[in-house]
Amino acid sequence: MMTNQPISVKERMAIPRHEMPLQQSTIRRTNFNEVALGYELGTAIEEAERCLQCKNAPCVAGCPLQVPINEFILALRAGDIAKAAAIIKSKSNLPAVCGRVCPQESQCESHCTLGIKGRSVAIGRLERFVADWALDHDEEMPTVAPATGKRIAIIGSGPAGLSCAGDLARLGHHVEIFEALHEAGGVLIYGIPEFRLPKHIVKKEIGFLEKMGVEIHLDCVAGKLFTVDELLNEQGFDAVFMGTGAGLPILMKIPGVNAIGVYSANEFLTRINLMKAYEFPQFGTPLHVGKSVAVIGAGNVAMDAARSALRMCSLQVTGLKNYCPEVHIVYRRSRAEVPARAEEVEHAEEEGIIFDFLTSPTEVLIHPDNTVKGLKCERMQLGEPDASGRRSPVAIPGSEFVMGVDTVIMALGTRSNPTTFEAAEELERSKWGTIEADEVHGRTSQPGVWAGGDVVTGAATVISAMGAGKRAAADMDEWLKSKSK
Numbered sequence: 414m415m416t417n418q419p420i421s422v423k424e425r426m427a428i429p430r431h432e433m434p435l436q437q438s439t440i441r442r443t444n445f446n447e448v449a450l451g452y453e454l455g456t457a458i459e460e461a462e463r464c465l466q467c468k469n470a471p472c473v474a475g476c477p478l479q480v481p482i483n484e485f486i487l488a489l490r491a492g493d494i495a496k497a498a499a500i501i502k503s504k505s506n507l508p509a510v511c512g513r514v515c516p517q518e519s520q521c522e523s524h525c526t527l528g529i530k531g532r533s534v535a536i537g538r539l540e541r542f543v544a545d546w547a548l549d550h551d552e553e554m555p556t557v558a559p560a561t562g563k564r565i566a567i568i569g570s571g572p573a574g575l576s577c578a579g580d581l582a583r584l585g586h587h588v589e590i591f592e593a594l595h596e597a598g599g600v601l602i603y604g605i606p607e608f609r610l611p612k613h614i615v616k617k618e619i620g621f622l623e624k625m626g627v628e629i630h631l632d633c634v635a636g637k638l639f640t641v642d643e644l645l646n647e648q649g650f651d652a653v654f655m656g657t658g659a660g661l662p663i664l665m666k667i668p669g670v671n672a673i674g675v676y677s678a679n680e681f682l683t684r685i686n687l688m689k690a691y692e693f694p695q696f697g698t699p700l701h702v703g704k705s706v707a708v709i710g711a712g713n714v715a716m717d718a719a720r721s722a723l724r725m726c727s728l729q730v731t732g733l734k735n736y737c738p739e740v741h742i743v744y745r746r747s748r749a750e751v752p753a754r755a756e757e758v759e760h761a762e763e764e765g766i767i768f769d770f771l772t773s774p775t776e777v778l779i780h781p782d783n784t785v786k787g788l789k790c791e792r793m794q795l796g797e798p799d800a801s802g803r804r805s806p807v808a809i810p811g812s813e814f815v816m817g818v819d820t821v822i823m824a825l826g827t828r829s830n831p832t833t834f835e836a837a838e839e840l841e842r843s844k845w846g847t848i849e850a851d852e853v854h855g856r857t858s859q860p861g862v863w864a865g866g867d868v869v870t871g872a873a874t875v876i877s878a879m880g881a882g883k884r885a886a887a888d889m890d891e892w893l894k895s896k897s898k
Contacts, residue, residue: 422465430532431460438763442720443727445607445691448760449513457542461490464534467526472536475524477880478511478576480504482521482536489543498547501540502555506579507572507618507879509548510601512541513610515876516754548617557625558585563893566591566650568635568836571599572875573866574656575622576882577889582625584890589650591633596687599658600867601875603687604679604714606721612686636835645861651896652861652889655837655848656882659827659867665709669777670823674703674785678710678718678824685721693728702726703819704738707788709774710824711744714872716757718822719766740766741816745773745793745806771795773806775813777821788816829868837862847871855885863889 434450435441441448452460470483481500488497501508517537525533563586567574570592578588596602598615623629633639635657644650662677664670681700689696704726708719719740726738742761744751747770751758762768771793778787792812795804829847834840841849841858848857848864855863865881867873 420462425463425465426527426531428459428463430463430535431456431538433535433538435760438760438765441608442723442764445724447611448608451545452538452542454542457539458490458492460535460539461486463527464490465526471524471526472521472534475521477520477876478504478883480508480521480540485543486534486536486539489539494543494546495550495552497543498552499555501543502547502552504883505879506576506622507601507875508540508544509614509618510572510610511876511879512537512539512544513614514605516874518755520876545614548614552621554624555583557583560587561585561893561897563587563651564589564649565652565654565889566644566648567654567656568641569593569599569656569658569866569868570597570619570629571656571658571866571878572601573658573868573878573882573885574599574654575619576879577654577656577863577865577886578627578882579622579625580883580886581889582622582627584886586890586893587626587628589628589630591630591635591639593632593634593657594687595631597629597631599656603683604717606682606686606717607691608720608724609717634832635837636832639836641837641859641862642839651893652863654855654882654885654889655833655840655857655862655864655868656866656878657830657833657836657868658878659829659847659872661828661830662823663825663827664823665774665825667774667776669779669785672777672779672785672821673783674701674819675777675821676823678708678714678822679827681718681822682714682721685725690725691721691728693725700725701820702738703785705818706738706740706820706822707743707774707816707818708741708822708824709743710826711742711746711751711753711768712824712826713753713757714826715742715744715824716753716761716766718824720761720764722820722822723764723766741818742766742768743772743774743788743790743816744768744770746804747771747795750803769816771806773808774821778815785819785821786817788818788821790814790816827867827872829871833868840864845871853884854888855881856888861892 485497485500522533662679688698690698690700702725706722776789793806796807850864855865863885866878
């Protein structure tokens with residue numbers, strides 16, 4: 414709806430929200446191509462016309478990065494997509510990533526004025542459109558401040574580290590990232606499936622940071638090759654940011670958990686994403702997925718694991734007739750308590766994932782050769798609310814049953830890796846094994862060292878990690894300036 418005539422508020426409110434085009438569920442469940450296909454130009458501009466351009470821009474308050482949402486949407490609907498991209502990039506170093514995986518419905522879009530009586534503007538989808546356009550049109554590099562002569566080491570190339578690196582590079586500091594794995598991107602590369610976040614998108618975003626001067630060193634395990642003290646005292650870095658994430662999986666303490674065919678979601682997704690099992694048979698990464706799979710948990714990672722398992726089953730049996738893999742989500746609470754994004758749950762259901770609510774595993778049953786032959790479970794009911802108001806699940810006596818599965822994936826969360834503290838022994842840690850850091854600025858107990866993202870908060874969202882990296886970058890810059898006076 415591009416028009417030279419002014420549109421009234423009433424007319425804008427009457428424009429229906431544009432749905433995201435998707436691959437058909439019966440087709441996408443057999444491939445790893447991106448599920449959400451993205452807006453076309455005309456659709457994006459029509460969606461942008463719905464924005465009321467509120468004077469107080471409440472949507473911005475809901476964005477952890479404080480992206481000027483109203484400004485980029487105004488530029489988009491005027492047809493100036495390059496300007497819209499520059500506005501977004503002024504605050505976000507990974508907009509094509511954020512437009513795909515951030516929970517906009519509980520952040521910026523939840524503050525949208527249109528959402529009070531109807532459906533909010535599809536801010537995330539518009540961000541994705543603009544960011545993708547920029548990646549495809551050789552966007553202009555942002556203005557970088559004159560070199561300060563300061564060197565910053567960033568440990569970890571996940572969303573927190575990348576966000577911190579981008580902001581510091583813009584401020585004129587020399588930034589070097591040290592990544593333990595053989596590809597940069599952290600959880601964006603090893604954790605999020607190709608059908609939600611294509612790897613080439615992540616690599617393009619990282620390439621943009623490299624053009625700004627950010628150096629990335631791969632296969633560098635902090636705590637094994639160097640320590641934080643060595644970076645500061647021997648290698649000449651002026652400050653360090655710890656963005657090592659939370660990569661240590663949590664497993665249920667039940668009999669049979671060590672059987673062949675039991676995976677942590679972390680291992681399962683890493684083999685598929687980072688080690689390219691999703692490109693089978695071009696890549697020969699060994700990853701056996703049986704005909705019946707149980708994924709324990711109901712967060713976003715559980716949805717990713719379940720949907721990936723379904724696709725891997727299809728890849729491994731190409732050509733077989735009447736083969737129908739069965740993938741279950743096993744969750745001890747009810748649907749109302751599911752922590753995953755509603756969109757991801759809906760997509761999983763459309764693809765045929767089976768949800769077993771109010772169900773809790775008690776034992777992994779095994780064959781004599783130590784392979785999985787089933788999952789013993791019991792039915793649950795929700796008890797009285799605890800102090801936080803959340804109702805705890807309580808087992809129903811005599812409700813035990815066996816689920817016939819041959820693969821079990823534990824998607825129960827992660828914690829920080831102990832090697833983090835091999836790299837930085839002086840850092841204070843919490844009782845949960847995370848780094849203690851100031852929530853506002855990311856300062857740790859060791860002068861000159863900041864931390865942010867999952868290594869501080871425990872497993873959280875990509876956008877919250879990016880916000881932590883951005884806040885730390887601003888504080889690091891001020892600290893370095895104060896030391897130069």
